[in-house]
Amino acid sequence: MKEPVAELKQTLKILNLTEAAQIIDQSLMEAEQAQWTCREFLERLLHYEIVRREEKQLARRYKWASFPELKTLDEYRLEEQPSLSKRQFQQLRELLWLEQNYNLILLGPPGVGKTHLAIGLGIEALKNGRKVSFVTMDTLIHLLKTQLISRSSQYKVKRLLHSDLVILDDLMFMAMDRNEANMFFQFINKLYGQTSIILTSNKGPEDWGELLGDQAITTAILDRILHKSEVIQLNGDSYRLKYRQTIFQNA
Incomplete structure (x- = not known):
């Protein structure tokens, strides 16, 4: 046998x-x-x-x-986010926007759940068979600046460009010089029309020109990102402060 x-x-x-x-x-x-x-x-x-x-x-x-941590939509405290209705939340979860190559721009002050929502939607996309990449803005700029001299950076940029969804976290967290802004534009231009983007930022598009340092490049970037997009303004108190951990026992 x-x-x-x-x-x-x-x-x-x-x-x-x-x-x-x-x-x-x-x-x-x-x-x-x-x-x-x-x-x-x-x-x-x-x-x-x-x-x-x-x-x-x-x-x-x-x-x-390459998520920094796993945060699902089931864990998202929707009841504490007054600017996002249950119906809107469910529409985002259904991923129709991803199928139609729409971008999501999540705006709001630190700690209101922008990154959590972005990662949660990314996990939903993964479960639906999509390739998702998460990258912070400072890491992206580093990869773009070193891809010609580093195989690792070149591979990571290529992986980003072949994703169905790219999550750019903390856009406008730092100011860029003209060369960095131009590289960022080239990156966005390659994603345009073929890859959806979830972008988180504590500054609205009207302030991006100041940080990008070049109005022409800013206009070109905005044209591609905002062409098919949904801008979601998140408000409320910081989750990190409200649910912070402490070394002191309750008295």
């Missing part, structure tokens, strides 16, 4: 059904004990292969995304 099973396992591997090959011995025993039909046996074996492939693909997409 061992030789035929070994041959069957090898055949499964040749057909690239490697997950099924790992459980073929156990599956044959269960099939015999439970008296499965041939159809039931094949269905269970192939179902396992599909489930394991999907799990591995999802794990790879998570690794690709």
